[in-house]
Amino acid sequence: MTADKKTQCLEDMRMRILTQEIAPGSDLDEATLCERYAMSRTPMREILQRLGGEGYVDLTQNRGAKVASMDLPVLRTFFQTAPMIYANVARLAAENRRSDEIDGLKDIQDSFRRATQSGDAAKAALQNHRFHLAMGEMAHNPYLLPSLKRxxxxxxxxSQTFYRPASADESLRVVKACDHHDAMIVAIERQEPGLMVDLTIEHWNLSRDRLERFVSPDPLPIDVLPMKDRENAV
Known part of the structure; x- marks a missing residue:
């Protein structure tokens, strides 16, 4: 088993989980994965252990591996924690960035904008992931980075929901999100931590309600009868 093959498998599984090709909470059957990636159980278990350490997978003794869930307690903690982590990462990125890190962030932003303009929700979400991860690395804080990654x-x-706009207003929000990234790059270049925090909170608020729709989706359409008519319905 070559290191490259294991790396490719690891990266592919990350992408499949991030895009929800493998749904949250799904069981991960070792035999099926071994067949898909043409590898034996030992390297596959090593990959699952790695994914478990990164937070993509939950490993339970005698119960195998599952994709990390997104149940209500998890999401409640996410919405409580995300603004705090993003704001602190943003401030530190502006304070601690190195000049040789800026071009890489700009390249990611170019890919992000192209993905949003093409309507590729999965790619846009992945490029947004890369953008904020790059900012986390620019913060140069070994305590915050693991929390940001998780x-x-x-x-x-x-964010698959956010990048599938269903109205003109939602489309404008995606455009605004791109503009926020551009403004963040400028603020990082100029080392303006206060502005970075303001932009980050505005950026979070732009998408927060759309993200919350994952938890509370629109109701299914039904033919609602007036209550007095419903009383006599069989």
Whole structure:
């Protein structure tokens, strides 16, 4: 088993989880995965252990592996925690960035904008993931970065909704999100931590209600009868 093959498998599984090709809470059958990726159980278990350590997978003794869930307690913690982590990462990125890190962030932003303009929700969510992860690396804080990485897993899975706009207003929000990224890059270049925090909170608020729709989706359409008519319905 080559290191490259294991790396490709690891990366592919990350992407499949982030795009929800493998749904939250899904069982991960070792035999099926081994067949798909043409590898034996030992390297596959190593990959699952790695994914478990990163927060993509939950490993339970004698019960195998599952994709990390997105149940209500998890999402409640996510919505409580995300603004705090993003704001602190943003401030530190502006304070601690190195000049040689800016071009990489700009390249990611170019890919992000192209993905949103093409309407590719999965790619847009992944490029947004890369953008905020790059900012986390620019913060150069070994305590915040692991928390950011774990949070981005759930944010990326949730944000599939945001990047599938269903109205003109929602489309404008996606455009605004792109503009926020551009403004963040400028603020980081100029090392303006206060502005970065303001932009980050505005950026979070722009998508928060759309992310919450993952938890509370629109009701299914039904033919509602007036209550007095319903009383006599069989």
């Amino acid at each position: 949070m981005l897993i759930d944010h990326t899975r949730l």
